[in-house]
Amino acid sequence: MESIEAPVERERYEPGSEADFERLYRNTYHRILGTLIALLRDRATAEDCAQETFERAYRNWHTWRPDAPVEAWLHRIAINVAISDRRHQRLRQAGEMIRRLGRPAAGPDPSTLAERSDLIRAIKKLPTKQAAALVLRHYHGYSNREIASALGVPEQTVASRLAAARKQLQAVLGR
């Protein structure tokens, strides 16, 4: 599998450069959005979190070191944003449930293909860090070492998270 970082890492970026950050945004937006769609409940939330990710990255753009993989750095921010959103989501769900009482449930958004996939739905139910490890490994093609670098955890922790995620997926999908 081709490493998803390869095309992006060929590009060189200057920390703090406005033009370089705009280029980074154009080059990585879809990948970051893909990760967030796999982790979060719907596409609108994922798009919002993607923008939040790039806002946070922009605020810290001057602190990024060119020797660190830039997409791994972005993914680390994105996963932290997703974790925060999932926490807030639990609080929002109670309010939404009250508002929806007595009304017919809204149908699925036809544009959100991810919501119609059993496997993706199962991934969304995993703990965020486990789901992130799965997506980085099996969609973006990161090695365990790259994931460990992106998430700032030991490589063994990544292996444990992947194993736990696969085990839970098998249980959920009945395989």
Next chain:
Amino acid sequence: MSDLERELESELRRVLDPLAALPIPDRRQASRRTAARALVGGAGAALTVKVLTGVAVAAAAVTITGAATTGSLNPADWGQQVKQQVDTCKAELASGQHGIGDCVSSFASQHGSAVASSARQHAHGNDGAPGAGNGNGNGNSNGNANGHSKDKAKDHPATPKSASAAAPTLEPEPIDPAGTHQPVSISPQP
């Protein structure tokens, strides 16, 4: 690679690869926190409220304490009254008697109680009880301090503080050189 892993990869690609065809939206600009926003929002708002509350409380305390101490907002008023009382007490001393502490102290106590009472009413009229405690405490303590308490009189029995406080004499002295008040009449004491 297990079946599950293969399925994972193919499913993730099937679902997420079409995203690459979507247009990239304009990047949301990071909001800049101005000084005004920092003051009215977030932790800045809490700090601002605390600072303003502290200033308001300090200003109220100064006003109430001042009123309780002097009976008015002008600190010269109380000092002038005490000065007059000291002169009066000196003048009332019979020959051979020393010490005006009791005389001045009784005046200070009466004045302190009266001023504390008015300050208490003032405090209740404004925002509550804090003025009550200040009124009592300041009224009494100022009376003793300004009126030369007993101990102080003993320590410095005949030390004139200025030219106007000359050596004691039995002759009645005008307490008001400007002539705005009637001189005190002295009746001989047994």
